Amino acid sequence: MGSWTLALDLGPSSEGGVAIRIASAIRAEILRGRLLPDQRLPGSRTLARQLGVNRNTVTAAYDALDAEGWIRTEPARGRRVAPPSSRNRPVRRDEGPRAAMPGRLGFALGDPPATTASSDPSLPFDLGGGLPDVRLVPWEALARAHRRVLQRHAARILDYGPVAGHPGLRAQLAVMLAETRGLACTGDDVFVTRGSQMALWLVAAAILRPGDRVAVEAFGYRPAWDALRAHGADLIPIPVDDDGLDVPRLTEVLEQGPLRAVYLTPHHQYPTTVALGGPRRLALLDLARKHRLAIIEDDYDHEFHYEGPPVLPLATLDHGGHVIYVGTLSKVLAPGLRIGYVVAPPPLLRRIGALRVAIDRQGALSLEAAVAELMEDGELQRHVWRTRRCYLSRRDTLLDALRTHLGDRIHLRPPSGGLALWAEVSGLDADEWAERAAVRGVRIRPARQFAFDGRRRPFVRLGFARHDEDELRVAVGHLARAASAR
Numbered sequence: 001m002g003s004w005t006l007a008l009d010l011g012p013s014s015e016g017g018v019a020i021r022i023a024s025a026i027r028a029e030i031l032r033g034r035l036l037p038d039q040r041l042p043g044s045r046t047l048a049r050q051l052g053v054n055r056n057t058v059t060a061a062y063d064a065l066d067a068e069g070w071i072r073t074e075p076a077r078g079r080r081v082a083p084p085s086s087r088n089r090p091v092r093r094d095e096g097p098r099a100a101m102p103g104r105l106g107f108a109l110g111d112p113p114a115t116t117a118s119s120d121p122s123l124p125f126d127l128g129g130g131l132p133d134v135r136l137v138p139w140e141a142l143a144r145a146h147r148r149v150l151q152r153h154a155a156r157i158l159d160y161g162p163v164a165g166h167p168g169l170r171a172q173l174a175v176m177l178a179e180t181r182g183l184a185c186t187g188d189d190v191f192v193t194r195g196s197q198m199a200l201w202l203v204a205a206a207i208l209r210p211g212d213r214v215a216v217e218a219f220g221y222r223p224a225w226d227a228l229r230a231h232g233a234d235l236i237p238i239p240v241d242d243d244g245l246d247v248p249r250l251t252e253v254l255e256q257g258p259l260r261a262v263y264l265t266p267h268h269q270y271p272t273t274v275a276l277g278g279p280r281r282l283a284l285l286d287l288a289r290k291h292r293l294a295i296i297e298d299d300y301d302h303e304f305h306y307e308g309p310p311v312l313p314l315a316t317l318d319h320g321g322h323v324i325y326v327g328t329l330s331k332v333l334a335p336g337l338r339i340g341y342v343v344a345p346p347p348l349l350r351r352i353g354a355l356r357v358a359i360d361r362q363g364a365l366s367l368e369a370a371v372a373e374l375m376e377d378g379e380l381q382r383h384v385w386r387t388r389r390c391y392l393s394r395r396d397t398l399l400d401a402l403r404t405h406l407g408d409r410i411h412l413r414p415p416s417g418g419l420a421l422w423a424e425v426s427g428l429d430a431d432e433w434a435e436r437a438a439v440r441g442v443r444i445r446p447a448r449q450f451a452f453d454g455r456r457r458p459f460v461r462l463g464f465a466r467h468d469e470d471e472l473r474v475a476v477g478h479l480a481r482a483a484s485a486r
């Protein structure tokens with residue numbers, strides 16, 4: 001542990017000699033739980049300088065504490081706080097390491113937020129979602145790029161900077177979006193956020209008023225629903241079928257009352273993986289024009305398509321300023337980098353900028369600059385090609401293993417893209433299967449977790465990208481045993 005200056009309050013001088021006051025202050029901090037067992041204490045010279053006393057005085061205090069068992073001195077490790085058991089007196093029950101932090105609040109907290117998303121415990125095999133394999137991330141190239149940008153531009157990128165993100169990254173994202181997704185945009189149209197979750201939160205804050213009705217997919221992405229609800233949205237679930245969002249049903253809903261926005265995942269519908277059909281895309285944009293709707297298009301894993309070219313985003317077809325396009329580098333690079341983005345007309349981006357300043361001011365410019373370098377050098381593009389091949393092979397391995405071990409209890413349809421598959425189960429309760437799989441260390445997610453109505457259905461989502469072929473086979477072995485267990 002690095003050493004900071006230890007602030008000690010010695011109390012009034014009426015309480016005895018300086019050595020006694022130093023010893024009492026340290027004893028009190030140990031009892032309070034501020035100084036924890038094995039925590040290193042400053043050297044006598046350092047503490048003496050800091051307190052403006054003679055070094056012998058500090059040594060005398062330390063010797064007294066040592067004799068009483070409060071601290072111990074080890075030749076190579078210095079003076080450290082001793083464990084409670086070595087104190088020369090009975091240990092009180094409340095002398096725990098966290099005694100310093102009150103367990104209760106001294107003020108009212110109000111009602112909990114209406115969030116529904118939960119973060120599951122980590123398990124050895126995480127087939128729970130569409131997570132990428134971060135072991136494949138070219139982290140050495142990223143580290144080199146980070147070092148390079150700091151060497152060249154430290155003064156600029158370690159300072160406060162543009163709220164919409166590093167200009168180089170915005171420009172590189174615009175190139176990527178123009179080339180791979182047909183979006184006619186420049187860096188000025190791209191607003192970088194910390195992950196697309198922040199983008200969704202800011203979009204919701206920018207466009208919603210309490211009570212606004214927002215249509216969402218009836219099987220969908222709960223964190224997005226939470227961001228919308230947090231800004232007062234009244235969510236209206238619209239069914240999803242093999243062609244994606246049921247746009248005819250959305251039309252009926254609009255006949256009953258106005259909507260402010262539609263949030264959807266048209267490329268690989270989350271969680272069912274299907275693409276929104278061509279006629280529905282056009283119909284949705286028509287509805288947007290007719291009813292002045294905002295369409296929040298969440299295109300979270302666009303790069304991963306295995307059969308033929310990808311379907312282009314709704315944003316590419318939109319000429320009326322309806323689509324708010326939200327993307328992320330969480331799948332294509334790494335979720336821990338927290339880089340997402342919004343592409344939208346300037347008035348909305350200005351509003352988003354004003355809102356962002358109030359919660360985050362800006363992203364980590366040095367990291368954004370480093371990622372921009374990876375894109376400029378073509379490193380990110382090469383990573384996409386490598387991982388696409390790799391994830392395709394993993395998808396096929398998972399499909400084969402499931403067919404072999406689960407036979408007709410699971411009905412598989414290979415997804416044409418994305419990082420997960422959606423499968424129907426028969427003769428198996430999806431929720432119970434997921435619970436038994438978790439006991440065996442494998443996380444899969446039953447349909448209920450994505451359902452707006454929270455009801456059970458015989459489907460599961462299985463991610464194939466996070467683990468390699470051998471790991472997937474082992475995981476499916478556990479899944480098969482979990483399916484057979486009663």
Ligand SMILES: Cc1ncc(COP(=O)(O)O)c(C=O)c1O
Pocket residue numbers: 129130194195196197198221265270298300327328329330335339340
């Ligand atoms: C539908 C959807 N949107 C967005 C994201 C990415 O979120 P973020 O960019 O905040 O990591 C995910 C990740 O799981 C997702 O599944």
